[in-house]
Amino acid sequence: xxxxxLLDGGFTAPVFQSQxxxxxxxxxxxxxGRIVDLGNPVQAPAPLEPAAAAFLATLADYDTPxxxxxxGTDTAASWLTFHTGAAVTKDPWTASFAVLxxxxxxxxxxxxxxxxxxxxxxxxxLLLPVESLRDGTPLTLRGPGxxxxxxxxxxxxxxxxxxxMATNTARFPLGFDLLLICASELLALPRTARLVEA
Amino acid sequence: MTNxxxxxxxxAYLDEQTKRMIRRAILKAIAVPGYQVPFASRDMPMxxxxxxxGVQVTASILGPDDVLKVIDxxxxxxTNAVSIRAFFAKVADVATTTRTEDxxxxxxxxxxxxxxxxxxxxxxxxxPIPEPLRFLEPRETETRVMHALEEYGLVHVKLYEDIAxxxxxxxxxxxxxKVEGRYVMDPSPIPKFDNPKMxxxxxxxxxxxxxxxxxxALPPFTxxxxxxxxxxxxxxxxxxxxxxxxxxxxxxxxxxxxxxxGGRMFVCSDTDHCETRRSEGCxxxxxxxxxxxxxxxxxxx
Numbered sequence: 001x002x003x004x005x006l007l008d009g010g011f012t013a014p015v016f017q018s019q020x021x022x023x024x025x026x027x028x029x030x031x032x033g034r035i036v037d038l039g040n041p042v043q044a045p046a047p048l049e050p051a052a053a054a055f056l057a058t059l060a061d062y063d064t065p066x067x068x069x070x071x072g073t074d075t076a077a078s079w080l081t082f083h084t085g086a087a088v089t090k091d092p093w094t095a096s097f098a099v100l101x102x103x104x105x106x107x108x109x110x111x112x113x114x115x116x117x118x119x120x121x122x123x124x125x126l127l128l129p130v131e132s133l134r135d136g137t138p139l140t141l142r143g144p145g146x147x148x149x150x151x152x153x154x155x156x157x158x159x160x161x162x163x164x165m166a167t168n169t170a171r172f173p174l175g176f177d178l179l180l181i182c183a184s185e186l187l188a189l190p191r192t193a194r195l196v197e198a
Numbered sequence: 199m200t201n202x203x204x205x206x207x208x209x210a211y212l213d214e215q216t217k218r219m220i221r222r223a224i225l226k227a228i229a230v231p232g233y234q235v236p237f238a239s240r241d242m243p244m245x246x247x248x249x250x251x252g253v254q255v256t257a258s259i260l261g262p263d264d265v266l267k268v269i270d271x272x273x274x275x276x277t278n279a280v281s282i283r284a285f286f287a288k289v290a291d292v293a294t295t296t297r298t299e300d301x302x303x304x305x306x307x308x309x310x311x312x313x314x315x316x317x318x319x320x321x322x323x324x325x326p327i328p329e330p331l332r333f334l335e336p337r338e339t340e341t342r343v344m345h346a347l348e349e350y351g352l353v354h355v356k357l358y359e360d361i362a363x364x365x366x367x368x369x370x371x372x373x374x375x376k377v378e379g380r381y382v383m384d385p386s387p388i389p390k391f392d393n394p395k396m397x398x399x400x401x402x403x404x405x406x407x408x409x410x411x412x413x414x415a416l417p418p419f420t421x422x423x424x425x426x427x428x429x430x431x432x433x434x435x436x437x438x439x440x441x442x443x444x445x446x447x448x449x450x451x452x453x454x455x456x457x458x459x460g461g462r463m464f465v466c467s468d469t470d471h472c473e474t475r476r477s478e479g480c481x482x483x484x485x486x487x488x489x490x491x492x493x494x495x496x497x498x499x
Contacts, residue, residue: 015209019261022221026259029228030402030417059225061218096222117346121226121235144231144378145417147400173380177229190229192378192417 006075009043010083011057017041021058028186029177032193033141033150035133037185042083045075050184052099052127053080060086060097067095067112069104092124100128103156106164112176120173123191131155133182143169143192152187154180162195169194210257211289216240220258220413224404227415232377233345234328234412242408249282250408252305252324259320259404260286260303265293267301272309272450272467279307296470308371310392312449312471315401317418323386325407328414330374330384350382353425361430370435376423377416385422391434391450396422439464444475445482461486 011017024036044053047070060066062085068077076099077088089095092111115123130136136155139162142148158164168175168191175191208214216238223237242250260266266286270278274296282305283294295301298313305322315321327333331341334352344350353374360368373390377383385396386405396403396416403416416422426432437451442463449471451464463486466472 015214016262018214018218019209019259022217023259023261026221026224026228026402029225030415059218059222061215063219064222118342119236120230120233121223123226125225144420145228147398147419173230173233177225192229192231 006045006079006082009045009053009079011041018058021054025055025058025186025188028179028188029145029190031145031150032143032188032190033146033152035185035187039184045079047073047101047129048076048080048099049129049181051181051186052129052179054184055127055179055181055186056080056086056097056099057083060084062086064096065089065094067092067098069099069101069108073099095124098124098126100126102129102131103158104128106158106160109164109176114168114171114174114176117174120175123174123176125177125179127179127181128158129181130157131182133180133185133187140196141189142194142196145190145192149196152180152189154182154187165189165193165195207289209262209290210260210286210292211243212240212254212257216254217258220254223413224255224258224415227404227413228402228417230381231416231420232381232383232414234407234414236411237413239408239411244281244285246409247326249278249305249307249324251406251410251413252307252322252408253282253285253406254408255322255404255406255413256286256303256305257290259322260290260292262290262292264302265295265300267295267298267304267470268306269304269309269311269468269470270307271452272311272471273469275469297474298470308387308389309450309467310388310395312446312466312468313474314395315399317400319401321399321401321403323388323403323405325384325386325405325410325412327372328384328386328405328407328410328412330372330382345381348380350376353382354427357425357427357430361427367426367430367432373432374425376425378421379423382425383414383422389435389450390424390432393422393424393432394434398422437464440482441466441472441475442482442484442486444472444480446472446475446480456486 028036038051038054040050042053042057065087112124132155136153138153141150178189223235227235268279268283270276298311303320307324372387405414424432450467452467454463
């Protein structure tokens with residue numbers, strides 16, 4: 001599904017497609033753990049998965065530097081810059097959005113902006129691709145947006161994932177917001193989502 | 199000249215870059231419930247104080263399939279509600295309704311509908327002063343530090359002074375709440391009667407302050423606790439009268455003065471709630487009351 005050239009693969013109806021994508025993303029962030037399917041409104045070069053590409057096409061622009069973890073993402077980065085105007089940064093600290101690699105080492109996540117106590121909104125949103133959102137070991141979630149508990153089962157999370165998420169939750173209101181992505185589907189783990197023992 | 203095939207403005211009035219900026223602010227607002235996210239508020243074709251914050255939030259989330267309800271002090275038929283509803287009907291060609299349960303997005307000024315909100319609905323509040331500490335501390339630099347350090351003693355002092363002067367907490371609207379045990383938040387000037395509806399609401403609640411350039415949010419099922427004291431627990435207004443039109447009780451009432459001899463009627467502030475009840479056959483006394491409502495001093499506010 002990759003575009004034949006960098007100029008291809010953008011939204012065909014940007015106003016309405018980005019609105020529809022945003023509402024799904026907002027649903028996902030407001031209800032941590034809920035899986036939403038963004039479809040394939042854009043076709044981006046690898047390693048951008050469809051949901052990550054749709055998310056960035058909807059929300060990235062010249063105000064939001066994007067950081068790529070993978071090497072060899074020049075094509076994807078160029079596609080993103082052409083279609084959204086977003087700058088690609090080499091410095092994770094400056095990134096609004098970070099496109100992680102599968103099995104991204106969590107030790108690197110501390111390099112992302114997590115906001116300040118005065119401005120906790122000035123924090124990064126991380127996009128983590130996983131093998132599957134449904135076939136992994138179940139994890140239980142609590143927090144705002146969840147009536148009682150929610151269960152997620154992402155597959156092949158990075159090592160020390162739960163410890164990193166516990167640290168992220170503990171430093172609320174600081175922290176990053178994480179989106180787990182698999183193909184066209186996405187679920188959100190904002191900093192308020194607590195992973196708890198089932 | 200303008201190309202007739204191109205519309206004069208974008209869908210839902212705002213340009214796409216503005217929508218993206220507001221959408222990013224909304225996502226961070228949801229991720230940090232109760233925290234006021236600064237945003238680059240735009241000039242809207244209506245003056246500040248007429249709901250420009252709510253309008254910008256609604257415009258950024260609104261899609262062609264949405265059904266929009268707009269209320270002003272509970273009423274669908276007052277100036278602010280009518281003009282904002284007409285605005286979105288024109289610039290977004292969106293379906294509008296007055297029925298709370300039919301709406302996907304409800305923009306509100308100063309009320310939460312009586313009909314409980316449902317999962318999947320979004321309520322957008324118009325907020326004049328988003329900062330709950332503003333009348334206690336005018337400097338933004340200071341209130342920002344107070345939020346950062348969770349330094350909310352001043353709010354409790356204000357409530358305590360109410361008790362010292364009046365014998366009870368005299369704050370009746372814009373009653374401060376604490377969100378998820380962290381941020382003290384202004385619920386916008388809704389009557390404190392509506393505060394309990396915010397707690398664990400299944401609907402997503404978004405707040406937009408246009409002049410003050412702030413957006414904040416409550417995800418569904420968020421803890422929203424009205425501040426109080428152990429010996430002066432939070433209570434809501436009670437009305438002893440029943441709605442003169444639909445006989446409803448335990449709703450928020452408007453007092454309507456009917457003559458210059460003390461005649462007055464109490465009617466539902468939520469017009470949709472009142473109309474629905476009347477269409478179901480409920481009927482109130484319909485006459486002005488010359489009685490003194492027991493909760494008069496509070497009901498009159």
